[in-house]
Amino acid sequence: MKKIKKEVKNRVHAVPMKVNTERCKGCFLCVEFCPRKVLAVSEHVNDKGAKYVVVARAEDCTGCGMCAVVCPDCVIEIKGS
Numbered sequence: 001m002k003k004i005k006k007e008v009k010n011r012v013h014a015v016p017m018k019v020n021t022e023r024c025k026g027c028f029l030c031v032e033f034c035p036r037k038v039l040a041v042s043e044h045v046n047d048k049g050a051k052y053v054v055v056a057r058a059e060d061c062t063g064c065g066m067c068a069v070v071c072p073d074c075v076i077e078i079k080g081s
């Protein structure tokens with residue numbers, strides 16, 4: 001029972017999407033379009049010199065896929081899709 005509870009908890013907090021921070025060009029379309037305000041701009045830059053996007057509120061992500069749809073460079077992957 002304890003193991004099942006732990007697995008359920010992990011599933012609830014698993015983020016259903018992933019940002020490839022090295023390929024992100026910092027246009028922030030995904031930040032603007034996320035209906036749950038899950039994404040935020042990093043204070044750091046990647047090798048391209050772009051401030052990339054990070055998952056700031058993972059627990060609010062529904063996996064709706066809007067961020068992946070609007071990303072012009074297909075940098076965001078929706079897991080299981």
Ligand code: SF4
Binds near residue numbers: 033034
């Ligand atoms: S999958 Fe939906 S809720 Fe999650 S970060 Fe992308 S747009 Fe926001």
Ligand code: SF4
Binds near residue numbers: 073074076
């Ligand atoms: S839309 Fe794509 S390229 Fe633009 S900030 Fe988001 S992840 Fe980066």
